[in-house]
Amino acid sequence: MEEVKLLGFWPSPFVYRVIWALRLKDVQFDYVEEDLSNKSELLLRYNPVLKKVPVLIHGGKAIAESLVILEYIEETWPQNPLLPKDPHEKALARFWMQFGLEKMRPIHQAYFPAIGEEREKAAKQYQEVLKILEDQCLGDQRFFGGETIGMVDIVYGMLAYWFECMEEAVGVKVIEPSILPRLHAWVKNLKQVSVINDNLPHHGKLLAYYKTSREKLVSARSTLPTPSNHDAS
Known part of the structure; x- marks a missing residue:
């Protein structure tokens, strides 16, 4: 069987979509955690366009974007189908x-x-x-x-x-x-x-992550300049 590897980031629900699909199909894979503030050479090589996770690597070939990856998993490993036959x-x-x-x-x-x-x-x-x-x-x-x-x-x-x-x-x-x-x-x-x-991130850690992310977003919004009459609508 060709090697299957998943590049992910622990808080991402899009990564977990792929994990669940692989688990439901009983596909063995290696998980590689990415630091998105310091993206690895592996991520940049296999997803040079979007530079995001998840990225599934199967037999040395990469597939990006979670919905595309799910379709690929369904077609590549037909056991335990996730889509209807009709x-x-x-x-x-x-x-x-x-x-x-x-x-x-x-x-x-x-x-x-x-x-x-x-x-x-x-x-x-x-x-x-x-x-x-x-x-x-x-x-x-x-x-x-x-x-x-x-x-x-x-x-x-x-x-x-x-x-x-x-x-x-x-x-x-x-x-x-x-x-x-x-x-x-x-x-x-x-x-x-x-x-x-059995495949979920830690609740407390995830909550802390979202609270911090939200605080940054709210703070960024509060520092945006107020549009003047000369600004484009």
């Missing part, structure tokens, strides 16, 4: 993975550094998007993939652990059981899966 269901799964990328990322970027009344506004916007995901994709299923976890669950896995730390750092809850009951239940179900539960 072409229409497979297309729907890919649609919902893309939905998170396009709809949730900008809202997340507004929510995490928000202060004051902005926090409640951003949280409500987040809930509106997650309600669509809950109603249209999750429904009454145990997981997005049905009774067992699949690639859509893996992609949204950050909501089941990382987001709890983010909510604590921001100080405003988003995934409230009274507002998003089925998504809240899904969070509990996902964390009970051994592959997920």
Whole structure:
């Protein structure tokens, strides 16, 4: 079997997507922790364009970006499939993975550094998007993939652990059981899966990381100059 290596960074939920997929496929791999403040020659060589993690190296060839890596894993190791066999269901799964990328990322970027009344506004916007995901994709299923976890669950896995730390750092809850009951239940179900539960960063360390990151973002926002009438809109 060709060597499999994963370049990652411990707080990254995108890295853990790949770890979970490899574990679910029973693929043996070596994990290499990166210091993103001092990027290694290995990372720069295998991802010279984006210079980011995760990077999967298989047989000396590199694949970057977590969603692309997940697709590669699914095609390379077909055992324990993470996507449906039916072409229409497979297309729907890919649609919902893309939905998170396009709809949730900008809202997340507004929510995490928000202060004051902005926090409640951003949280409500987040809930509106997650309600669509809950109603249209999750429904009454145990997981997005049905009774067992699949690639859509893996992609949204950050909501089941990382987001709890983010909510604590921001100080405003988003995934409230009274507002998003089925998504809240899904969070509990996902964390009970051994592959997920056994492959998570330390909660206290992750919370401290997010608190520090948020403080830096809030501080940076407060030092930005106020736009004048001559500035471009």
